[in-house]
Amino acid sequence: MTIKDFQQLIAERYRKRDKARGTPKTFMWFIEEAGELATALANEKTSKKQKEEEFADIFAWLCTLANINDVDIEKACINKYHKKQPKGFK
Amino acid sequence: MTIKDFQQLIAERYRKRDKARGTPKTFMWFIEEAGELATALANEKTSKKQKEEEFADIFAWLCTLANINDVDIEKACINKYHKKQPKGFK
Numbered sequence: 001m002t003i004k005d006f007q008q009l010i011a012e013r014y015r016k017r018d019k020a021r022g023t024p025k026t027f028m029w030f031i032e033e034a035g036e037l038a039t040a041l042a043n044e045k046t047s048k049k050q051k052e053e054e055f056a057d058i059f060a061w062l063c064t065l066a067n068i069n070d071v072d073i074e075k076a077c078i079n080k081y082h083k084k085q086p087k088g089f090k
Numbered sequence: 091m092t093i094k095d096f097q098q099l100i101a102e103r104y105r106k107r108d109k110a111r112g113t114p115k116t117f118m119w120f121i122e123e124a125g126e127l128a129t130a131l132a133n134e135k136t137s138k139k140q141k142e143e144e145f146a147d148i149f150a151w152l153c154t155l156a157n158i159n160d161v162d163i164e165k166a167c168i169n170k171y172h173k174k175q176p177k178g179f180k
Binding site for chain 1: 163
């Protein structure tokens with residue numbers, strides 16, 4: 001599945017509600033999902049399935065944020081990472 | 091570009107360093123990128139190109155976290171969002 005297809009799937013399903021919620025509140029939900037991912041990764045008893053669900057959820061919320069800010073994540077990734085190697089690393 | 095291809099691109103480029111850094115410190119960098127995304131989205135003067143770069147960066151760090159936790163984000167997204175519609179929403 002392409003990045004674009006997944007972002008589009010999220011748009012079709014949630015865009016109307018996401019637009020109404022707006023960026024600041026959507027960002028808060030995105031961070032709430034980051035917290036769930038932290039909980040899953042910090043706990044050694046977390047199953048692989050649970051981890052997978054948290055990664056899917058946070059990526060879905062990232063797509064939501066992108067949808068309501070008119071950003072095409074696939075295009076962004078290709079431009080920044082595929083076409084060239086970013087300078088510097090952490 | 092598929093989700094899997096992008097995750098693989100990040101793995102090929104950074105996996106060795108990411109494995110050595112480990113999950114907790116990588117999660118801290120992921121959150122640092124979330125902060126950069128917040129700054130970009132909160133500032134009305136942010137250009138579209140800058141927003142795109144922040145979305146690409148945070149997705150790259152999400153892929154890094156997935157790589158070092160043996161999670162396939164594409165598979166996770168298909169299982170959770172493509173095959174069925176999750177119950178409940180925010």
